[in-house]
Amino acid sequence: MILLDRVTKKYGKKGLALDRVSLHIAPKEFVLIVGSSGAGKSTLLKLLTREEKPTSGKIVVGGVDYDRLKDREVPLLRRKIGTIFQDFKLLPNRTVFENIAFALEIVGMTNKEIQFTVPKVIDLVGLNGKEHNFPKELSGGEQQRVAIARAVVRQPKILIADEPTGNLDPKHAWDVVSVLEKINQHGTTVLMTTHNQEIVNKLQRRVITIDGGKVSQDVAGRKS
Numbered sequence: 150m151i152l153l154d155r156v157t158k159k160y161g162k163k164g165l166a167l168d169r170v171s172l173h174i175a176p177k178e179f180v181l182i183v184g185s186s187g188a189g190k191s192t193l194l195k196l197l198t199r200e201e202k203p204t205s206g207k208i209v210v211g212g213v214d215y216d217r218l219k220d221r222e223v224p225l226l227r228r229k230i231g232t233i234f235q236d237f238k239l240l241p242n243r244t245v246f247e248n249i250a251f252a253l254e255i256v257g258m259t260n261k262e263i264q265f266t267v268p269k270v271i272d273l274v275g276l277n278g279k280e281h282n283f284p285k286e287l288s289g290g291e292q293q294r295v296a297i298a299r300a301v302v303r304q305p306k307i308l309i310a311d312e313p314t315g316n317l318d319p320k321h322a323w324d325v326v327s328v329l330e331k332i333n334q335h336g337t338t339v340l341m342t343t344h345n346q347e348i349v350n351k352l353q354r355r356v357i358t359i360d361g362g363k364v365s366q367d368v369a370g371r372k373s
C-alpha cells in the first residue's frame with residue numbers, strides 16, 4: 150500500500166512542486182499519473198523512491214513510515230521498488246543477460262542463482278534469443294524491456310515507470326505497456342507517468358491527474 154497524507158514538496162523557498170497531496174494506492178493496482186510538464190509527477194515518484202524528501206506530510210509505503218526511515222535503510226527500501234525511465238539507462242558494454250544479472254550481483258546473489266533467475270525474466274519480457282545482444286543492437290522497445298527485466302528481477306512490490314514510452318514509436322510503446330500489464334497481473338503494483346493519451350484511453354486504469362502540484366482528478370478505470 151502507498152499512502153500520502155498532505156504531502157508538500159518545495160524546492161528551495163519558492164519552488165512549490167507538490168501542494169498537500171493525499172493519495173491511497175492499494176497493492177496490485179495499476180495507476181497512471183498524468184499532467185502537463187512541470188506539474189509535479191516526477192517529484193511525486195522521487196518522494197516514493199526517497200530520492201527527495203517531502204517538506205511536510207506523511208508517506209507510508211508497504212508499511213514503512215518514511216519519517217522513521219534511516220538513511221542506511223534506503224537501499225533496502227529501493228529493492229522493494231523497481232524503477233524504469235524514459236532513457237533506458239542500460240550499461241552499454243554489457244549484454245542483455247549481463248545488464249539484468251548486474252542487479253542481482255550487487256545484492257550478493259550467487260552465480261548459480263543468477264543463472265537460474267535471469268532467463269525467467271528474459272522470458273517474461275519476451276526477449277528470448279536476445280540474451281547476448283548489446284543494448285545498441287536492440288530497438289528502443291527492446292531496450293526498455295531489458296530495463297523492465299532488470300527492474301523486476303529482484304521481485305519488487307512496486308514498479309515505478311517514469312514516462313517509459315516517451316522515446317518509443319506507438320508499436321514499441323504498446324509492447325512495453327503490455328509487459329507492464331503482465332507484471333501487474335503477477336501482483337506488482339505499477340505506477341506509470343505518461344503523456345500518451347492513447348495509452349491512457351486504451352489501458353482503462355485509474356488515472357491520477359496532477360496539476361500545479363495538486364491532484365486535480367482521480368478517476369477509477371474500468372479495469373481498476
Ligand code: ADP
Binds near residue numbers: 191
Ligand atoms: P513533471 O514531472 O510533472 O514534469 P516535476 O516534478 O519534474 O514535474 O517538477 C515540478 C516542479 O518542480 C517544476 O516547477 C520544476 O521546475 C520544479 N523542480 C523539479 N525538480 C527540481 C529541482 N531539483 N530543483 C528545483 N526545482 C525543481
